[in-house]
Amino acid sequence: MLTRMRKRLSYANVMASAAVFIALGGVGYAAAAKNSVISTSIKNGQVKNLDLANNAVTAAKIRDGNVGSADIADASVARSDLAAGVAGLRAYGLISGADGSASLAKGIVSVNKPAANVFCVAFDPSLGIGETSLIVPIQNTLNTPGGELGTTRFEVRFDSPPTFCAAGAATVIVYDSAFGPRTNSFFLLVP
Numbered sequence: 001m002l003t004r005m006r007k008r009l010s011y012a013n014v015m016a017s018a019a020v021f022i023a024l025g026g027v028g029y030a031a032a033a034k035n036s037v038i039s040t041s042i043k044n045g046q047v048k049n050l051d052l053a054n055n056a057v058t059a060a061k062i063r064d065g066n067v068g069s070a071d072i073a074d075a076s077v078a079r080s081d082l083a084a085g086v087a088g089l090r091a092y093g094l095i096s097g098a099d100g101s102a103s104l105a106k107g108i109v110s111v112n113k114p115a116a117n118v119f120c121v122a123f124d125p126s127l128g129i130g131e132t133s134l135i136v137p138i139q140n141t142l143n144t145p146g147g148e149l150g151t152t153r154f155e156v157r158f159d160s161p162p163t164f165c166a167a168g169a170a171t172v173i174v175y176d177s178a179f180g181p182r183t184n185s186f187f188l189l190v191p
Contacts, residue, residue, distance in 0.1 A: 090127045091190040095119055097174070098185075107190065112165075119172040120165030121188060129190055131158040135170055138187040154186070 091107025100113030102121075107129070109122045123129040137154040155173040165171045174186060 089189055089191055091123050091129060091188075093121075093188050094185055095121070095172070095188055096185050108188070114164050117174045118164045119174070120169045121172055122166070122169040123190070125168075127190075129170075130168075131160075134191055135172075136189040136191070137172060137174070138189065 093102040093105030093108045100111045102108045102111045107124045107127050112120045135156045153175050157171050
């Protein structure tokens with residue numbers, strides 16, 4: 001039997017067998033190379049922060065919907081880290097019905113009152129607030145004399161050409177169905 005095997009043993013057979021062993025052994029060696037770990041070597045939940053290199057976990061490696069607010073440390077996400085439009089209100093303010101002044105305001109550059117129930121609100125140009133922006137007026141029911149409230153109607157528009165307000169300013173017209181032009185304050189919100 002040994003003589004039969006020697007007859008079939010050729011240089012090509014030896015080299016082919018050696019190549020197969022090297023190829024299979026090389027894969028095994030590469031998987032267990034120094035400073036490398038394969039998944040089956042790790043118990044579930046055992047990889048800790050100290051085990052990860054800096055910047056090893058990137059957004060591409062995190063499955064969508066798997067990071068919640070409980071996973072993020074307080075003050076670790078800045079406004080600049082968020083996508084446009086998700087950082088809250090771009091502008092807001094309490095507009096005085098008496099004189100058109102704005103208080104508690106952010107993103108509002110100026111407010112004037114050219115008529116009894118008309119307010120011209122100019123926004124910070126860097127905020128990109130324009131005719132396609134959602135501008136939400138909210139009736140202020142605090143300190144309403146006698147608690148009288150009719151149906152308040154707000155009209156918000158960017159006039160082109162301007163009628164009451166300068167170009168680029170929002171025109172807010174406030175009218176109450178029961179009492180006519182109103183002098184009550186109102187809130188203005190721009191998400």
